[in-house]
Amino acid sequence: MVAAVHLVRTSRRFGATLALDAIELEIAEGEFFGLLGPSGSGKTTCLRLIAGFDHPTSGHVEIFGQRCEDLPPYRRPVSTVFQDYALFPHMTVLDNVAYGLMVRGIGKAERYTAAREALALVKLAGFDARRPSELSGGQRQRVALARSLVTRPKVLLLDEPLGALDLKLREEMQVELKALQKRLGITFVFVTHDQGEALSMSDRIAVFDHGRVMQVGSPEAIYERPEVPFVADFVGGSNLIDGAGLGHAGVEPGRYSLRPEKIVLGRPAGDGAGDGAADGAIRAEGRIKAILYQGGQHRVTVALPAIELTVLVPAAEARGLTVGETLPVSWRPEDMHRMTGAA
Known part of the structure; x- marks a missing residue:
């Protein structure tokens, strides 16, 4: 079976800094996959390489078997949800969600229909005419999620999307995201530094440290059977x-x-x-x-x-x-x- 995402001996250098060190990583189709690690461990660099916002120094990235080094982000079957939402403040909620379809040349009626369906999917039906400034943090996060889903990606990349939310709302969004991923059946790749978040949401987790993947496994395996001291200490403070x-x-x-x-x-x-x-x-x-x-x-x-x-x-x-x-x-x-x- 072809992996949804496959990083093959992938490295990324920034000058003298080795941000990713020849990592091998396979993410299965339909998997909720967590990239977990402290700041500077390489997890966000990994996500950016998959998205096409950055390029490997060596090795390559495959998405459903296709090498992607020469493909720009908009030609990859992926979409990204950012931590800061990146919504256009002058646009309505509906126009924000429909923006990606407009860039792709989809007609107004069709893109608005698709945008309203995406808003309903994230429980924001009826919010079409509001501006981002009129929404709560959780609602803005849902708009960003709808905007990413409306293009029907095969892989959804989430870069610490819950980091700006308060604890109660973050926990609610964890449940909603997991349920949404199960309903849609698409591959979610989720970056976080929060161990509890990774353990509760992921089907499998890759734990990063200093540009290397220290362990890949189910939440239970990562927590109960760490392979190296770093994983034991970072995940749950063993x-x-x-x-x-x-x-x-x-x-x-x-x-x-x-x-x-x-x-x-x-x-x-x-x-x-x-x-x-x-x-x-x-x-x-x-x-x-x-x-x-x-x-x-x-x-x-x-x-x-x-x-x-x-x-x-x-x-x-x-x-x-x-x-x-x-x-x-x-x-x-x-x-x-x-x-x-x-x-």
């Missing part, structure tokens, strides 16, 4: 543990990832109190160094003799914890994931 330093018979030497929610604080794992841990748990005592309130849970930093651990404690169990006190810390060896990469 604890990184040297197995040799634990001195536990059931743990081989190597680098391990241990998620904060897998650790039991305040009672030994396997004590029958309902945590489900089996005999053979790893146990130690640790001193609480910091407690951060996060609503339904507390993020607790615990200092052990040879390591500091981050523990997520449900708010109901965190009452009474104080900085400086010493408590049992424990976890099951099977909750530690051994990483195979060193990067």
Whole structure:
């Protein structure tokens, strides 16, 4: 099966800076694919190469099997939704959405019909005559989305489109975008630096760092089975543990990832109190160094003799914890994931 998007040994240099380092990436047709990474990791450069706004220094980009280096953006079967919306302030909502069709020479009646259908798709029917200044941030984002969809692209590129929205609206838009992609069945390529956003929306995720793809996989694989320390730390803030330093018979030497929610604080794992841990748990005592309130849970930093651990404690169990006190810390060896990469 031909991939919707295939980056083949693709690199991009800006002077002495290597923004993308010979990456290999395949995105399947109909997939909601997340490009995740910190600022400067190369994810937006990757998106720009697919869109045609930039060109690779080496390697090439294929869209549905066609090499695209020489194709301008308007001749590629893709459309882009930008973080800043890029709406024309002097145009009505209807004219903004219909603009791409006008550029392609589509007649007024036909393009307005298509634009109204696209607005209905994003739940903005009846907003035709408004100007962008009369809309909320979420409504402007929907207009930008409708403008991209009206040209019927095979691949929709989204460059951190929810970054300017408040948390509640961002979460609502995540649900709507995912539902819309499933309904349309087209390929979405979504750039974000927000781990929660990538995990909740993507079918698969590519995690970027310093121009390289560190890991590609399902949200569950990225979160539960990181291959390298960078992914373990960046996605969910995992604890990184040297197995040799634990001195536990059931743990081989190597680098391990241990998620904060897998650790039991305040009672030994396997004590029958309902945590489900089996005999053979790893146990130690640790001193609480910091407690951060996060609503339904507390993020607790615990200092052990040879390591500091981050523990997520449900708010109901965190009452009474104080900085400086010493408590049992424990976890099951099977909750530690051994990483195979060193990067």
